[in-house]
Amino acid sequence: MSTIPENQAVIFYDQNGGPEVLKYSTEFPVPKISETEILVKNIFTGINFIEVYFRNGIYPAKFPYIPGREASGEVVAVGSSVTNFKIGDKIAYLGNENFAQYTKLPSNKVSILNLGENVTNEQLKIYAAALLQGLTALTFINEAYKVKEGDYILVTAAAGGVGLILDQLIGKVKKAHVIAVASSEEKLAKAKANGAEFLLNSSELSVEDLEKKILEITNGKGVNAVFDSIGKDTFELDLKVIKRKGTIISYGNASGAVPPLPINRLSPKNITLLRPQLFGYVSEPEEFKHYTSELFKLIDSKQLNIDIHKVYELKDYPTATRDLEGRKTTGKLLLAIP
């Protein structure tokens, strides 16, 4: 076992702003664990769009702020009363502050998968890539709106990290019709290869054109559900193209937050509107166990492919997020932790 250093490399920031506020330091203290905690040496960390919201101030961040929501790695220290982990165990987890070499976690945290010792780095890469976005897509299509065979479902950012997983689960696994919206032909081709049936290019079509096309595809009826991660720019479209008794799942703010609305706007079509977050579906141990087991069954049986756009070095996160925010990426972005 390698010794644990005093200091570590991290990405952090101490003020809100654009990617320019991000700093790389090799002088951050490695967290000290209590008797009930474990210390993990991260190997791969997943990049998620939510980091942008904390950095630019849509969500509150306490400074100095180390980003990160999910990672995989190896347990390198355990507190004296910990019995469910041992040094050398490989884990994948949902948890904060892992744009860093070392992260401490409570040993009773629900969202840790203990993978044992015999897991390769290639497998750890998939775990870090799949966990947050895979669970988001899987829980949302089962709980926010239970997608049924034959449904018409609108998916925005359909070639993004969550988007490509939604395309596969809705189009291929649930056998519903995916109407994909993305901003380039390349992205739409990728959405199609992942299960999308109808392709709408948001760079070429106005919002009115998108509405017209979606209503044409659905014979004027509208879609059974919308999975919308764009937020402000697409919410009015969602209200127009949703079917009577349909469900709008507004789950992201890529273009800004949806402004508050009077609830009677839902009345004319008896719309169900949700603004869910993943953690609300996997906070109980049985829920996390159920959905992670379903997710990795789908991956292992090759019904679900996790498309990794690129693995960036930890210090290159500013480039990675510029790519993500600049809409240049498809699928999942990862950090390799030194």
Ligand SMILES: NC(=O)c1ccc[n+]([C@@H]2O[C@H](COP(=O)([O-])OP(=O)(O)OC[C@H]3O[C@@H](n4cnc5c(N)ncnc54)[C@H](OP(=O)(O)O)[C@@H]3O)[C@@H](O)[C@H]2O)c1
């Ligand atoms: N509620 C939850 O629990 C939860 C969990 C996970 C993710 N999310 C949300 O799901 C969304 C997708 O996350 P992700 O990590 O997979 O990211 P992503 O979809 O890979 O990347 C964001 C995509 O959003 C689209 N976009 C539209 N307008 C944009 C704008 N103004 N600026 C930047 N991008 C814009 C772009 O696709 P096009 O160029 O094709 O439009 C871009 O590629 C995010 O909004 C995230 O916050 C929510």
